[in-house]
Amino acid sequence: MGAHELEVLDTAEAVYTRGAEVLAEAAKQAVAERGRAELAVSGGSDPWPMFSQLEDLFGDWDKTEIFQVDERVAPAGDDQRNLTHLIESLSIGAQGSIRPMPVTDEDLDAAAARYAELLPERLDIAHLGIGPDGHTASLVPGDPVLEVTDRRVAVTSGEYQGVRRMTLTYPEIESVRSLLWVVTGESKVDALKKLIAQDPSTPSGRVQPGGDSLILADRAASPQG
Numbered sequence: 001m002g003a004h005e006l007e008v009l010d011t012a013e014a015v016y017t018r019g020a021e022v023l024a025e026a027a028k029q030a031v032a033e034r035g036r037a038e039l040a041v042s043g044g045s046d047p048w049p050m051f052s053q054l055e056d057l058f059g060d061w062d063k064t065e066i067f068q069v070d071e072r073v074a075p076a077g078d079d080q081r082n083l084t085h086l087i088e089s090l091s092i093g094a095q096g097s098i099r100p101m102p103v104t105d106e107d108l109d110a111a112a113a114r115y116a117e118l119l120p121e122r123l124d125i126a127h128l129g130i131g132p133d134g135h136t137a138s139l140v141p142g143d144p145v146l147e148v149t150d151r152r153v154a155v156t157s158g159e160y161q162g163v164r165r166m167t168l169t170y171p172e173i174e175s176v177r178s179l180l181w182v183v184t185g186e187s188k189v190d191a192l193k194k195l196i197a198q199d200p201s202t203p204s205g206r207v208q209p210g211g212d213s214l215i216l217a218d219r220a221a222s223p224q225g
Contacts, residue, residue, distance in 0.1 A: 004181070004196055004213045008222045012184040015216045016050040019127070019182050022214065023050070024057035026125040026178055031063050040126040040168065040176070042069040042137060043082030047127060047182065051089035064097045067119060069126055070138035070167040071101040073108065073155075080163060101153075101166045108155045112166055116152040125178040126168070134191040134202025136181075137173065138165030145169070146203060174210045181215040193223040 009015050027037035037060065041047060058064075066086075074080045083100050090098070099118055105111035130136050139146055140160040145167060148154040152172040156165045173179070183192050191202060195215065199205035207213075 002209045006215045012218045019050040020053035030124040037064040038120045040067040044129045061097045068101045073103045073164040112153040123176045126176045130204045132187045136204035138167035139203040177211040179213040183217040186220045188221040
């Protein structure tokens with residue numbers, strides 16, 4: 001298992017621009033080598049400006065599938081849904097590439113199993129963030145989902161910040177060819193320090209990359225200042 005590479009940029013805006021470049025480069029390489037690009041993206045507010053810039057750099061949406069790293073269990077169109085903001089960030093042409101997590105299904109465990117069947121054998125790149133508590137995807141502190149190793153997709157047992165979540169599990173995240181972490185803001189300093197050190201006391205620190213892993217951080221989030 002590999003380590004993380006850290007790249008520190010001056011501002012959050014610079015991080016989003018660089019993140020869009022990294023996603024576009026990975027997608028182009030995947031299309032060139034395998035004929036398709038299969039990406040996974042996380043929620044949170046950080047990726048919205050990154051996604052909106054992605055379309056200036058990449059356009060082969062008919063050869064692309066965009067999967068969700070995680071999603072909140074909430075109604076379609078709800079402002080809490082990661083999908084809502086992902087759709088808002090992408091054009092109509094790109095929206096057709098999105099493969100939403102089926103979080104409105106009554107049987108969430110069965111829905112998670114079906115979503116796992118849609119995933120490719122190995123995702124080309126997955127975008128991840130971290131919270132101040134060190135969670136990543138919807139691998140949240142104290143939830144039994146952290147211990148799931150026999151499924152690619154799982155559902156949290158309890159609510160986190162008011163809602164249950166569906167998420168890729170550690171084995172799935174660790175199998176991705178390239179991980180792209182986007183981390184901004186001074187509230188993330190401690191969590192980022194533990195991520196870099198692969199400190200297992202936080203969910204993100206437990207991730208052991210099976211491929212490349214690049215962390216893009218602004219100066220406010222960087223332990224280096």
